Amino acid sequence: MNATNPTAPILVTISGRRVRRYLIPATASVLIALLGFALLDWISFEYAYIATYTILQYVVLATAWNILGGYAGYVNFGVAGFFALGVYTSVFNYKTLQLPLPVVIIIAGFIAGVVGLGMGYLTLRLRGVFFSIATLAFAIVLNTVFNNWHFVGGARGVSVLRPDAPEFFGTYPRYLFGVMFALAIAAVLIARAVEYSWLGRGLASIRDDEVAAECSGIPALRLKLIAATISGGLIGMAGAPFPFFITYVDPASAFNLTIAVNTVAMPVIGGLTSWIGPVIGAILLGALQQITTVTISSALSLMLVGVLLVTFVALAPRGIIGVVKSLRGPAA
Amino acid sequence: MSEDLTAQAPILRATQVTKSFGGFTAVDGVDFTLGQRERVGLIGPNGSGKSTFVNSLTGVIRIDHGSIEFNGTDITKLPSWRRARLGIARSFQIPRPFKNQTVIENIEIPLMFAVGHHNPDQIEAKAEAILAQIGLSGRRNDSPKNLTQVDLRKLELGRALAAEPRVLIADESMAGLSDPEVDEILEVLFKLSADGISIVLIEHIMRAVVRFSQRIVVLVAGKKIADGEPREVMSHPEVERAYLGQ
Secondary structure, eight states, X not given: OTTTOTTHHHHHHHHHHHIIIIIHHHHHHHHHHHHHHXXXXXXXXXXXXXXXXXXXXXXXXXXXXHHHHTTSOOOOOOHHHHHHHHHHHHHHHHHTTOOOHHHHHHHHHHHHHHHHHHHHHHHTTSOTHHHHHXXXXXXXXXXXXXXXXXXXXXXXXXXXXXXXXXXXXXXXXXXXXXXXXXXXXXXXXXXXXXXXXXXXXXXXXXXXXXXXXXXXXXXXXXXXXXXXXXXXXXXXXXXXXXXXXHSEEOHHHHTOHHHHHHHHHHHHHHOSSSXXXXXXHHHHHHHHHHHHHHHTOHHHHHHHHXXXXXXXXXXXXXXXXXXXXXXXXXXX | OHHHHHHSOOSEEEEEEEEEETTEEEEEEEEEEEOTTOEEEEEOOTTSSHHHHHHHHHTSSOOSEEEEEETTEEOTTOOHHHHHHHTEEEEOSSOOOOTTSXXXXXXXXXXXXXXXXXXXXXXXXXXXXXXXHHTOGGGTTOOGGGOOHHHHHHHHHHHXXXXXXXXXXXXXXTTTOXXXXXXXXXXXXXXXXXXXXXXXEEOSOHHHHHHHOSEEEEEETTEEEEEEOHHHHHTOHHHHHHTSOO
């Protein structure tokens, strides 16, 4: 019997794995999205959409950053550069073709992804702090470029008028919320798929020991380049709706320090080695920041990030996920 | 015996390999061959260039001069991951496990990347077989952080073995182990040799090297000073003077 169909049990197992890894999270994500819409519709005041948009934006950014920074252990300080690429792709489109936002997001992802590949090719042979400094330099170079590119506003900036929102959403903040929700789900599903794939296993090995990984047959540079492309692309996609969110773009807002710091801090606080860490970090820290901004001040919200970051790096370097795992014991 | 083995086309041949770091020449024009299924011991005092030579063979560092051939193909410029895929595996002097992965996950990595298996069930089954072969089945789901020194050494060998190598370079696999633990590692290496893997053993424990090797190569100050059968090499006056301090 076995000889007639020897692959049958394997196919069943693989299909079981796929259901567990992809179908269940995808279904859960759609349900969460629907629930989110229903909840916000019930709350029905505009600021809830704006606050949630910001938190979801951080979910995308933190998740995307973690693909290279967390999975592979290559700390990218050039987040602001990739985000700005998305922002200015959108501004350029606004001043020229005026393509619909979803199309611009895809183009921004493509551009930022290609730039991520190029930056990775130039910098990913460096390790540790040298790589991080190189990525910071990359962001500074882009900042200089956009400061001097007058067509997209240069140093003075440019105002962006929101077009009409699609009828289904009613207002533009609701539309932006919907777009960012979809992006967040896509980013988390991609990060999760990467983590459980051969790519994720390879990146985790590189993070643990790159020389041993290469001697085990892992093409480290190639895998890091794939990670840099995916990470850069997703960060760029998160930047594309931003001009319509703030309606005035200048280099100070596109290369915002708060966004850059948060994007690195959230995965560190949530936990770097798993897809869920950045999500937890972004939701927790993003929500705390929104509450602090509204109730006390925006300056204090950034200080809160700093304090939490120092606390976690010093006391719980494996983040919230690490703390939970150690509380659950070795069997977890 | 060793003459017969090297008389065949060697599986690994290094010619005039030279590597310098700044003004210091760590490996200086070393010629080396490894026959099919041969067991070669590579010895030398600390700082003699053994690890640099091994790093050169495995592609961890680029050599300045010379060439390296594997099975007749020039691999001098190939990166280490390509050499691993061709069939050159190594263990490290200081164990370098993937510390955030379990023991079995460590073994699975070369099966996925060096050998190219894709089926998760097949990978798991093969990894379990390797764990049984090296005597680590009971530590399957442990973190390498919880392994003893001898188990870490075994894990290093297991990971190298998982790459399904034709050549295994064991870099001081027995350093710091007790006599019974040395025997355990030797037993594993003899098994691998019996399976047809050519092995280079870099070691300071002379008892183990002499027992294991069919041929011994001696490096001193980056140069090869002797190459031959164990008894012959160990009684070589230059080896006694330079290596044994007599």
